[in-house]
Amino acid sequence: MADNKPTGSEVRGYIQSVSNWGRWGTEDELGTLNFIDERKIQNSAGLVQEGVAVSCARPIVNTASADSASPPLHYMVGSGETFGLNPQETPGMLQSASDFIGMVFHGFTVTHLDALCHIFWNGKMYNDRPARMVSNREGALVESIETVKDGIVSRGVLLDVPRHRGIKWLQSGEGISPGELEEIEKECNVRVEPGDILLVRTGHYLRRLEMGPIPVAEGWPGLEAACLPWLHERRVGVLGGDTVSDVVPSGYPEFRQPIHQIGIVQMGLWLIDNCNLEQLSATCARLGRWEFQLAIAPLRIQFGTGSPVNPIALF
Numbered sequence: 001m002a003d004n005k006p007t008g009s010e011v012r013g014y015i016q017s018v019s020n021w022g023r024w025g026t027e028d029e030l031g032t033l034n035f036i037d038e039r040k041i042q043n044s045a046g047l048v049q050e051g052v053a054v055s056c057a058r059p060i061v062n063t064a065s066a067d068s069a070s071p072p073l074h075y076m077v078g079s080g081e082t083f084g085l086n087p088q089e090t091p092g093m094l095q096s097a098s099d100f101i102g103m104v105f106h107g108f109t110v111t112h113l114d115a116l117c118h119i120f121w122n123g124k125m126y127n128d129r130p131a132r133m134v135s136n137r138e139g140a141l142v143e144s145i146e147t148v149k150d151g152i153v154s155r156g157v158l159l160d161v162p163r164h165r166g167i168k169w170l171q172s173g174e175g176i177s178p179g180e181l182e183e184i185e186k187e188c189n190v191r192v193e194p195g196d197i198l199l200v201r202t203g204h205y206l207r208r209l210e211m212g213p214i215p216v217a218e219g220w221p222g223l224e225a226a227c228l229p230w231l232h233e234r235r236v237g238v239l240g241g242d243t244v245s246d247v248v249p250s251g252y253p254e255f256r257q258p259i260h261q262i263g264i265v266q267m268g269l270w271l272i273d274n275c276n277l278e279q280l281s282a283t284c285a286r287l288g289r290w291e292f293q294l295a296i297a298p299l300r301i302q303f304g305t306g307s308p309v310n311p312i313a314l315f
Contacts, residue, residue, distance in 0.1 A: 003177040003226065008252050011225045011262075018232040019266045021127050028127055029143045031116050031268020035195035036154045036237045044155040044293040050315045054283050056240070056294075057111040057310040058205065058276045060103070065213040072103035072110065105308045107274075108216055108244065113152075113298050114271045117143040118305045119264040126268045139303025149300050152270070154197050154237055156294030156313055159184045160281050162203040169203025170221035172214065175247040176200065178230035188290045194235035197294045197311075201277040205242040209278075222247035225258040232267055238296070239263065240272030240311070272296070272311060280313050287315060 024034050062074040078098040105112040117140035120131040126143060133141045161176055162169050164184045170176075181200070185191050192198050202221040208214075220243040231239065239245055239259070246257040255261050263269040284290045293314040298307035 003179040005224070005251070006226050008254060011228075011252055011255055011258055014225070014228050014258075014262050015121070015266050018228050018262065020232075020268045021266070026127065028268070029116065029147045031126055031270065032235070032237050033148065033152065033268075033270060035235045036152065037195065040155065040195040040237075041153050044153060047155060047291055047293045048314045050287065052283065052287075052315040054280050054292075054313040054315070055310055056199070056272075056275045056277060056280055056313055058109065058274060060101070060110060060308065065109070066215045067208075067213040068107065068109040070104045070107070072101065072105075074099060074101050076100075103308065106306060108220075109213075109274060110308055111272065111274045111276065111310065112306050113145070113148075113296060113309045114260075114264060114273065114306045115140065115143060115145040115147065115304065116264060116268055116270070119260050121261055121265040124265065126265055134305065140305050141303065145298050145301050145304040145307045148270075148296075148298055151298070152197070152238060152296040154195055154294060155193070156197045156199060156292045156311075157190055157192050158199045158201060158277065158280055158284050158290050158292075159188075159192075160201045160277075160284070160290075162201065163281065163285070167203070169207040172219040172221060173247065173249060174202075174221040175224035176202070176222065176227070177224055178227045181227065181230065190290045192234045192236060195237045196234075197238040197240065197272075197296075198231075198234075198236050199272075199275060199277060199280070199294075200239070200241045200245070201281055202242055205274075205276055206278055219248040220244070223259055225250060225252060225255065225262075228258065228262055228267075231263065231269065236269065238270045238272060240275050242275050242277045244273040245271055272309065275311065283313070283315065289315075
C-alpha cells in the first residue's frame with residue numbers, strides 16, 4: 001500500500017469508502033466488534049501458553065498535569081487513622097477503610113474504552129443515528145458502553161513502532177503510515193487479522209514517565225489518516241495505543257482526529273486510548289511473539305459513553 005499522504009478531499013472520501021453503516025443491519029450497535037465471533041474468542045485462548053498476565057493500563061493518578069487539566073478525584077471517606085479515637089466504637093464493630101473515586105476519563109491520561117456514542121460527525125454517530133440520542137440529562141440512549149457489558153476478548157497483536165525504528169519513542173506530531181505497520185508485521189512474523197485487537201506502541205507513555213507530561217497543545221504521535229482504509233481492509237475489531245491513536249496535528253483542518261471522527265463514526269471502530277504498553281512490549285520481546293489473548297472488561301455504566309479499563313494481555 002502506498003504511503004503518499006492523502007489529500008483532504010481523499011480523507012473526506014473515507015467517510016463513504018470505509019463506512020460500515022448498514023453492514024450488519026440498521027439496528028447494529030456493535031460495529032467492528034461483529035468481527036469477533038465465537039471461533040475468534042476460542043482461538044485466542046490457544047495463545048495462553050506461558051501463564052503470564054500483563055496489564056496494559058496506566059495507573060489512575062489524582063494530580064493535575066500539563067496533559068490532565070481535570071484529573072480524577074480520589075479521597076478517603078474512611079481510614080485507619082481514627083481507629084481507637086471514636087468513643088462510639090464497640091467491640092466487634094467492623095473496622096474498614098473506604099474511598100471515593102470520580103473522573104472525566106475521556107482525555108489523555110486515563111486508559112479508557114470509547115463507546116460508539118462518543119464521537120459525532122455532522123450531527124450523526126455510528127450507523128446513522130442522530131447525536132441527540134446522547135442526552136445531557138440521561139446520557140447515551142443507544143450505543144452506550146453497556147453494549148459490551150460481557151466484555152471483549154480476542155487475539156491481541158502489538159505493533160511496536162519505536163522498536164522497529166530503533167528509538168526510544170516517537171516525537172509529537174510524528175505519524176505512522178500503513179506501510180510501516182506492514183513492515184513491522186513482516187519483521188515480527190505476525191499479521192493483523194479480522195477481529196484482532198490491534199495495539200500500536202509509539203513510546204509516548206515512556207517519554208511521559210522519563211521526561212514528564214507535555215501540554216496537549218504540543219500534540220502527540222499516532223496513526224496517520226491514511227491508516228483508515230488499512231484498518232477497514234484488515235477488519236480490525238478494536239484499536240488501541242499509548243496515545244489516543246490519532247497523530248496530532250493531523251494535517252487536516254477539517255479532521256482534527258480522523259481516526260476518531262471517521263473510525264468511530266463511520267466504521268464503528270472501538271478505540272482504547274492512553275494504554276501503558278511498556279511492560280507488554282518488554283514481554284513480547286522476551287518471549288519472541290507479538291500475539292496474545294487480550295481481555296477488556298469495561299464498567300457497566302448505565303448510559304455511559306465509555307469506561308476506564310484495565311486491558312489484560314495473557315500469554
